[in-house]
Amino acid sequence: MRTLQTHWLRRGALVAGAAGIALSGATAVAQDEGPIRIGVLEDQSGEFAAATIQKVHGAELAAAEINAAGGILGREIELVIYDPQSDNRRYQELMRRILQRDNVDVVFAGFSSASREAVRPIVNQFDALYFYTNQYEGGVCDANVVATGAVPEQQFSTLVPWMMETYGPRVYTIAADYNFGQISAEWVRQLVEDGGGEMVGEEFIPLGVSQFSQTIQNIQEAAPDVLMTLLVGTAQASFYEQAAAADLGIPMGSSVNVAQGYEHRRFDPPALAGMHVTANYIEEVETQASLDFVERWRAMFPDEVYINQPGQNSYVGIYLYAAAVEMAGTTEKEAVRAAIQTGEICHDAPEGQVCIDPASQHASHTIYLVQVGEDHSISIPQVWEGIEPYWLGEAGCDLTVRDHDAQYTPSNPPPAE
Amino acid sequence: MLPSIFAFLFQFGDAFAFLVLAAAGLAIIFGMMGVINLAHGEFIMCGAYVTVAAARAGLPMPAAIACGALAAGIVGIVLERLVIQRLLHRPLDTIVATWGISLIATQGTLIVLGSTMPGIGTPFGSFSVGEFSYSVYRVLLMAIAVLLLIGLYLLFHKTRYGVLARATIQVPSMASALGVNTAVVHSLTFGIGAALAGLAGGLYAPTMTLVPTMGTAFIVEAFVTVVVGGGDVFLGTAPAAVVLAFVKALMINWYGQLFGLIGLLLAVIIVIRLLPRGLSGWILRGRE
Amino acid sequence: MTAILATEGLQKNFGGVFVARDIRFAMQPGEIHCLIGPNGAGKSSFFRLVLGQHKPNAGAIFFDGAEITALKPFERIRRGLSVKFQVPGIFKALTVWQNLEIALQDHLSGDSLAAEIRETLAFVDLAGQARERAGNLSHGQQQWLEIGMAISLKPKLLLLDEPTAGMSDDETAKTGDMVHRLNREGMSILAVEHDMTFVKQIAQRVTVLHFGEIFAQGTIDEIVADERVAEIYLGKAQ
């Protein structure tokens, strides 16, 4: 087992002393026997299903690979999978069940931020370990939560300056009118100001709205150089088709589309032409690691419509957890957290190297600038490697010093110590 | 000045078309049969899916949309025969039954056809007025909405079926005494309602994301329009769509999408408070 | 003597259709009065106006000497008005006993309530059906149950909308008997009726409505003798 672990570490960027590993490894001489149980609560039905079925598949692929290679600490991975139906109440019910009845060692759960917030009190009540693998609006500083998806500073600090440099300084934002959209819009606003650009408009749209004629007209009136579209959900995705039909023709930037909902595959061209997305993975990434990954995935799930970023994140999340348990030598939560706090939990993922930041328990990512062409072909004009989730740490969230259990935002940062 | 007047008119017409097309099928089923059809969104989804499949198979757009409407209509007739017919005398139970149908349809589609379906692009391109450019297709939708209302008026007032249908609704015992096969009239009426939902789905299919839950994007607006309109399709739904489209276009224009939605819902509450039987109940007041 | 029910210039129209046009009507306490007229003459509308289910466009309604035009229906009932609807207005899912209990529960309780219900049942000849679901009664029995509910309020004026509709001759005669017994105790009665045999059996005075207007008024003999009435109504009815 050690070989597998050192294999990861050898290729990790932050190779450090083995002292911490020896320490935690020694205390955990397999007090638990039998398989390691990993809970998976991801939507297989309901409104998010299109983007989240891949999360179940990703976890299954990772578990199968790890088991084929001998498991974690010699123990098999056993997945406990439920379908919460994109329904927050089901998340609550099933999270209780998975922690209390199924006694899982760790749980991977949730697409929407609402589902994460719904289960977080339960995770905290049982003091369990929770991996949230989705990209989100950022700011969760919670000792029990490891958030491995990309956060706004990773996606926008790369995207916004590039867009302004390439297309011009006048930016218009349309965003879903809820936490994710509002906080993302706040990031865009800040970055546009920092980069000397100008916000020429900002519009928030309730979830579920599917008709955009007025919005399109407002954008035309403001005539921006860059349109940031932070739209969420399948109803709001209708914007692109309607904008294309009205011949809007303004370069678009986003952190949500393409990588999650693979709109470039689902819509007829040229609806998404001129779209730029910063993502930590899409199926079209052509590195060797990614090509191999796609091959393994399609061998296991030949009918997969698209291998999206959430799918890869879920896959990588399992490996990151495996790495932490290998280092800790046990699945006991405090020991696993201690391993994470060494700052040395990394994995060479299909996207590139991913490491967990010990202060915020978020992950660093390789960020790809994905450009959608007239015929919806994908090109990747720029790649940023090792982009850190810096904001929470800078704002004062340091889980190695003190446990928190809250979600902070730029306008509502952690209280000063 | 002129371009911005046109812009507002366009927004109004766009909202009007959406409300009319979304609500027409629901209005017929509610107004003529008293059935509250919570599966309305799924008939729309059915129409959209069939339309896109037909278009991808090479049929021209109008034929594909007709296929979508027809498919939804046939499904509607089958469901009427199997389920709705037995519930006509207890309309509130149709809420539960059609909600059950809706669950089965949405999740069944997800299981059988997958979580999403590739779309088809919007035809006919765009045109410009002043600084704004618009989709030609959306102007076409407005025209179709108006034509649909005229067509429905003719259907229910000038054809044998229409007269029989209205007789069946108003005096069921009399109609059956006169030898009208009321069961057939009900099936046809439900089928027409479902086909109109399918038509809405087909017409909006090129402009929207195709997912099994797409019907929910229509359902609130459709219900709101029908209820503000009251029982009658022409004297109710049409004026209701005018009023609500105006409120919505104005609120979105002034205060943004959030208030467009909230304004719409508040308009319903106010209209129903003032006119407890909807606009058509008010227009037809006293005629009993 | 104050009229038990009177209207002045009562008017109600829906658009251009007048269901009541300047109706001046009065009936004296203790009277049995019948309201007749061809279909669409405005008889039911007149009842609705008296009961407050319609609001008049003009005019006033007086009951027992006081104006009630602005009162809500239930307030009029509490003043001593009561009605039996044309289509039996009973609570079909409940038992006959419960129907009467609901009518009486705000006035009585306990043993006196039970005693009163029993007596009312005896009066309308339903003593044997007390535990029956009201919806299972025959049509005539449903009419009687509703009459029982209406009179249990001890009204000063009872409105009857086609009390014998759908009844056999036997039942009609029995109903007429009930009306007479109630009237003998001092209850005023205003009835809309199509069945001229029944009208002749009970009516002391008759008002003929035609196109929302009072067309003729008088004793039953006068009305039967009036050729104009026969023309518009009796002639058509035969």
Add this chain to the structure above:
Amino acid sequence: MSGPADMGSAKPASVPSAAGRDRGHRVRRGFLGTLKLVNGPQTLGRGPIFWSGFVVACLLAGIYPLFADGWTVGNTAYFFTWTFMAMGLSVIWGYAGALSFGQTAFFGLSGYAYGVLTINIGSAYGFTFAALVLAVGLAAVFALSLGYFLFYGRISGVFLGIVTLSVTLVLETFMAQTAGPEWAIGAARLNGFNGMTGMPPLTVPWPGGDIALWPDIPLYYLLLGAMIACYLGLRIVVNSRFGNVLVAIRENPDRAEMLGYDIRRYQLGAFIIGSSLAGLSGVLYTAWGQYITPNSMGLYAAALPIVWVAVGGRSDLTATLIGTLLVLWVFQTLTIYGSQYALVVMGAMLLVTVLFAPRGLIIGVADLGGWLRARLRRGRS
């Protein structure tokens, strides 16, 4: 106001006048008389057999936590939280005949109110229970104003359903966009679509340390007790004169009004009772999971109580209670074991119920039992 009794001479021959007969008069039933109403005419399940069964069911529920694991107990307590909203809807819809599609508005309002109050004031000195009472009171006040608007505006039938649905959708849409820090009441961030967290569970003040009622055995007993009390209390209400009038209004509103009842007042009363119970469910749900979201006021959430009540049998409290628990349990079990097919099976169940047990599953079974007994008796004689 003078009552009909004062109209001395008008009196049918065979109906003697009874003493003390006027509208203002109310005869005291006494405590036992009131208790007797629990059996009364408007509820199924009467007589010694039913009540023996009831006591046995209560006892079984009482010893159940001794045999079940922690999750099952907490989960059953969670099911109990919803029954209040269902029984409330049964009063409004099943008994008073007014279909409200917007009970979730009160659910959400009270849930948020509990959150705002307890986040600001905390859980010491039993304040969580004071917050519960205040939050339910808020729902009652909102129900009073909305109900006045609706019922005194003579809105009925499907129109009532859509207006109440609109109210809950307005609240949902509004709350969904309150993500920013400007949307806070005191220390409590409304937190938009993501939902509000951080409120304490119900907490019992206790010498030597307050007891927080996490979803565990104590909360189970508290909710079981509340549910039984609510059930018995509502049975008394619907069998009282007030309940009689509600049923009369459901059966024939015109007739009820023409017996001198101000039906608007009675409908409003039923609406306030039912909506307060929806509010109670909201508080209990929020305290159970320390979470409340705009989602719980949305279209799907609003349809659920209607389904529970309709499947069980809306016109009876017992049927509603059993039906709601049954539907919650079956749907959840399907979710756990049926995976993707859960929603399909749920839909099919609803269809079958509506088609083959029109008065609801539980009432249907009761009817069937009665029919079989009658057959047997006839067979014997």
